């Protein structure tokens with residue numbers, strides 16, 4: 139019967155004081171986090187006080203500030219201004235700054251999304267202060283321990299009192315790790331809540347973005363930012379493969395800062411037919427993705443978003459923590475071999491797909507999370 143159940147932080151610890159109106163710290167750090175916390179903040183606002191904390195892991199306006207405006211998020215109450223750095227340093231810097239803040243302004247629980255370094259740092263800080271943690275987007279697993287995100291996911295889940303999962307299958311994986319069933323809540327996907335709420339607006343700006351970038355109908359989209367893809371020799375081969383596909387469909391390539399740095403450091407030439415741009419903010423990117431013929435990516439969230447939009451997606455990685463997007467969605471895991479990418483890309487260009495229906499990806503995940511938390515504090 140596997141490893142058996144490992145006792146973890148339980149809800150009984152939080153119901154002791156039974157506050158009338160709870161205070162929740164919501165911690166966000168990087169571009170994809172903002173779309174994940176927005177619906178939860180929205181759903182909690184009326185019945186709880188929110189302390190919104192930005193760690194500052196992403197700090198360029200195109201990676202952070204414009205997202206707040208477009209998503210209608212409140213300004214953070216505090217920005218810890220941590221910025222970029224090596225993993226240990228970045229994690230430690232978030233912990234030191236967040237600990238000070240949580241001691242100055244105690245909260246009843248801390249909510250944190252995703253799998254970035256700030257996610258683990260926030261969960262660890264709160265757990266050590268005896269503050270219960272709620273993990274938004276719990277239970278995803280790639281089984282690839284060379285990914286910093288996998289380490290962050292597993293440890294954040296271990297430290298969390300509430301594990302809010304996006305897919306049904308996550309429960310089995312978490313039970314196998316020894317997590318107690320009563321900590322696991324299958325609620326759906328808050329990133330998809332944000333997508334569904336903003337899709338019409340995004341469609342409204344698509345034409346403008348296309349004309350600004352000089353592309354017409356029939357274009358495809360490329361994003362790359364994983365260190366394993368962009369920090370070494372592999373980047374050149376991946377772009378060569380995209381160059382081959384660009385003979386059949388022009389590509390738009392919004393370049394992540396990490397990737398931009400590598401392109402210039404290595405003197406890599408962008409292939410013909412590929413239009414680069416600075417990172418796009420949420421609405422222009424969503425509008426562009428919705429109309430794309432094909433998306434090539436190594437992002438996690440884009441595998442989910444393309445599935446819901448019904449746009450074919452090729453994921454340039456050897457594994458995914460989001461297998462539901464391959465089983466029910468439009469995603470294909472193609473690895474990083476250039477010949478395979480070209481062959482799969484050509485095959486997918488000829489086969490339109492339709493939007494996936496994934497259980498509970500219905501725009502109401504934020505409400506379910508708020509409901510579960512508020513029940514425990516009523």
Ligand code: UD1
Nearest residue numbers: 168169195196197198201222223254255256286287395396
């Ligand atoms: C981080 C997350 C990754 C997530 C990604 C989304 C970790 C381990 N990784 O990766 O899971 O998918 O965010 O984008 O937490 N930079 C800027 N401006 C910014 C942010 C970063 O120029 O606003 C530069 C930094 O100087 C650094 C590089 O981008 O050189 C990497 O930034 P960092 O936040 O450490 O990691 P990401 O690659 O963005």
